[in-house]
Amino acid sequence: MRRRTFIATLPAVALAPAMANAQRAKDAAAGSAAPPAPAKAWPAGEDKYLRPDVHAGDRPVGASFASRTAAYGLNGAAGTAHPLATQAGIDILKRGGSAVDAAIAINACLGVLEPTASGIGGDVYAMIWDPATRKVVGLAGSGASPKGLSLETVRKRAVNGALPPLGAITVSVPGAVDGWWTMHKRYGKLPWAQLFEPAIALAEAGAPVPDMIAYYIRRSMASFARRGNGVEETANAIATWGMADGKGPKAGQVFRNPDLARTYRAIAAGGRDAFYAGDIASRIDAYFRRIGGWLRKEDLAAHRSEWIEPSRTDYRGTTVHALGANTQGIATLQMLNILERFDLAGAGFQSPLSIHLQAEAKRLAYEDRARFYADPHFSKVPVEWLISKDYAAERAKLIRPDRILTPVYPGQAPSRGDTTYFSCADASGMMVSMIQSNFRGMGSGLVADGLGFMFQDRGQLFSLKDGHPNIYAPGKRPFQTIIPGFATRGDDPWMSFGVMGGDMQPQGQAQIIVNRVDYGLEIQSAGDAPRWHHEGSSQSMGEDAPDLAATGLLRLESGVPAETRKRLAAIGWTIGEPDGGFGRYQCVEHRMDGPTRVYAAASEMRADGCALAY
Structure with missing residues (x-):
């Protein structure tokens, strides 16, 4: 495995000069062939028009990468994946x-x-x-x-x-x-x-x-x-x-x-x-x-459906809620508990260290996801232990800023989709x-x-492995990927949100919380920000990675800075190209303007939807 040094105490712009030098040497050795000439017009019949040298227009306010402003209203709001459904x-x-x-x-x-x-x-x-x-x-x-x-x-x-x-x-x-x-x-x-x-x-x-x-x-x-x-x-x-x-x-x-x-x-x-x-x-x-x-x-x-008590954790003063049952909801809480042990704000938005730490937290949480998550009516799931701060502290100690953890295993419990x-x-x-x-x-x-x-x-x-808590049985609920998100602050609601898309959902939810809490983004830019998606963690249904030492594939959207991409590759991450699997986000935020309630609604630029408020 290729290894370089991350200097965790330095700002993101000063991280790992050795990695940068090594990458420059590799780039020089590879040559500098001129890229193909970009298309001048949208080719007829093509689903996508790619011009890597062209970026979105400039907004006079907000984040440079934001696609629009949130919709504001006093009486109600909705954000969905289709404008007619929102209406x-x-x-x-x-x-x-x-x-x-x-x-x-x-x-x-x-x-x-x-x-x-x-x-x-x-x-x-x-x-x-x-x-x-x-x-x-x-x-x-x-x-x-x-x-x-x-x-x-x-x-x-x-x-x-x-x-x-x-x-x-x-x-x-x-x-x-x-x-x-x-x-x-x-x-x-x-x-x-x-x-x-x-x-x-x-x-x-x-x-x-x-x-x-x-x-x-x-x-x-x-x-x-x-x-x-x-x-x-x-x-x-x-x-x-x-x-x-x-x-x-x-x-x-x-x-x-x-x-x-x-x-x-x-x-x-x-x-x-x-x-x-x-x-x-x-x-x-x-x-x-x-x-x-x-x-x-x-x-x-x-x-019959059932009412259930959501699990929750505190992340730097924000309470994040998640559904347990047979879902992957608590993976979001596990990731955030691990990330709370690190200074993400100091690492810097979209920096190599920030994305490295988030992806490593995901890998650790998803090994537990593959090992323990199941229908609680059939198996005893150790939820309180999995989302505890003490367990998160143990898992966080495994993460190093200058290398990828390998192999990665689930903890030892006491006694893909549209x-x-x-x-x-x-x-x-x-x-x-x-x-x-x-x-x-x-x-x-x-x-x-x-x-x-x-x-x-x-x-x-379902799993087909004997002894696995998610093993198939008649009349049993399978492990579920779909999870709504919710966050509160103090005694008040804050965000009703979600990021849809198979195993991307906890990864996406954690990125939204990090973008808002650690990096101060508002609800629209928090969703428009470039995302990462790690693939290759163990799965509970028999699709485990054949090599436990494998680090999987870290896909980065094209908006992730090129230097961040290079530095992540330099410490051993296998970087994948964008494939459209970065989830789709909707959010309604509750805020107070003195005694007046105000809603802000945001929608996903990666889908066909919209958010409205009135």
Whole structure:
């Protein structure tokens, strides 16, 4: 392994002159061939126009890399991955709906507008600031595996020791609709049926498909059309999203989903029972029997969401909350506890030392994630120990500023995915941080006859290793990647936020907190700042890195300073190119201007969404 010296006590600009000299020597040895001439115009048909020598225009205020200003309002706010979903949420708030009402309406709209990341075939998690009790409450809307699917059968379908990514073997009970119902029963103000009106209208009349969503639908359609992919039936998926050529919509094309509109009408009229016990459940049962799958009406009828107490930790005076249950939420808390032991402000924003320390904290936390995280109804997860300050101090001692830790192991306990995140707030002070997903891509590839939504492939995240807490079992919830974020200060809410995208989520959440707390960025620039994404940590479902000494791949967005990139490479990090896997962020911030509540809302420049406030 290549090793150079980081001088931890110096400012970032003075770090590791030896590394810089060595890198210059390597660059000189490699020669200085002239780069190819940049394109003069956007090539027709290309998804992206690359001009590395051209950067965004200059803003007269704010961070130089910020894409826009946060949206401000007094009465409510919403930020989602699609402008029409954001508008629907604001409309519900203006009708007198609660933040929970708006969140449900938003999620239903996203099932139409952003099927690559959401839908009623998936699960949902939420954290809610309850102004009446002045506390953060959590909801886990995660479904279990079919009770008629045995571990023996699952192992027979395994590929290289893990469940395959597509097909009926990966399908677990969809938890989203019951999650919406459970939240509405406690916090809803408008009638249940009204919450589905915007989504039904969009599904019937249609809406133009934005660039990013069109791109990912077409990628999913290509995957489902590939031979030998393990999907038992693809005709329904292609009929729903394939458009005229069977390959999916192009950017700007109008997409309609009349099947989903009918499904939403049934749920609006019959509540959660229409989905879990009525005609929809019967159709789902009949479909899986037809294709040889295992999900049954009895599995749907047995499902219930649960209210859970979020875990939390203090990070330099900010309380960060996370959902435990069967999620990866506490990985964010573990990373922040480790990072609190280091002077990130002194290291400098986007410096090699800052990114090095953050990536090492991630590697340590993710080894624990692979070893311990599971459904607590089946396994005792040592959450309090994992998020303790004492344990973080032990783990922080393993990190060196001048080298990469290798090998990296989980602690000794005493005796990849597509997701949509959205945030909204109302005039009462209620704030909702909500995340929903079908897992990888659009999901399993399976769409029940005439229902218009795809089933999640979340079951792929089970382990098949004997003795592992996340090992597959009938009626058990798989490990979950989707996690909402929430932060408070003192006795007041501060940020309802999230960064969607598989294993990027805790990494992204930690980067948002670090950007805000350590580097003082406001909510829009905190999300626009260049990100890092480390790949290659152990996974609980059998996809472990073959070499424990491997350090994985550290991907850096193109906005990370070139000198930082060089210095990280010089101490041994394998630097990867940007691949679009840096997550997508939404945030609503609560602040007080004297006695007046003010909301600020931010949205992700890496996606098609927007944030609004009024």
